[in-house]
Amino acid sequence: MSEKRTPESTLAINTEIVLPNDTNTLGNLMGGKLLHWMDVIAAISAHRLCKRVCVTASVNNVTFPKPIKLGDIVTLKSKVSRSFSSSMEIFIDVFVEDRSTSDQIKVNEAIYTFVAVDQLGNPISVPAIEPVTEEEKARFEGALRRKQLSLILAGKMKPSDATELKALFES
Secondary structure (H helix, E strand, C coil): CCCEECHHHHCEEEEEECCHHHECCCCEECHHHHHHHHHHHHHHHHHHHHCCEEEEEEEEEECCCCCCECCCEEEEEEEEEEECCCEEEEEEEEEEECCCCCCEEEEEEEEEEEEEECCCCCECCCCEECCCCHHHHHHHHHHHHHHHHHHHHCCCCCHHHCHHHHHHHHC
16 A cells, blocks of 8 residues: 555544442542553554554553543544554644633553554555644654554564664764
């Protein structure tokens, strides 16, 4: 597939309200529930890129810097930041709506990796992504470094082969 697509064409947006069943005993959204919402929206972005079945390969980065409270309105936005041969990196930004102003306050982000597969579960190629905005370009540029770091940590790449990571330290 040589057709290039923009990250915007993979945009997925979901809005949820935090209900009592979604919270822990402190009244905060459970991390597992947020991870579930992120996995679903990332799968939609992955599908929008390649129009094929896509599976979660890894959750590369997720933090919980601010609690999300019972009753909060949560909006998740995901886009494919970069595609590789059969995999794609997907950024998910999480916002809570300010109840008095309706402003979106970013409270979380995550990076997932998905792989497109055929009907037998074998990896298949995915279209390339052409970043447009400055944020898309920055995320695109960092994706290869994040992928190399993941491969090193998983024992699938030698540090000496991580050209993008080495370039950070040699410049």
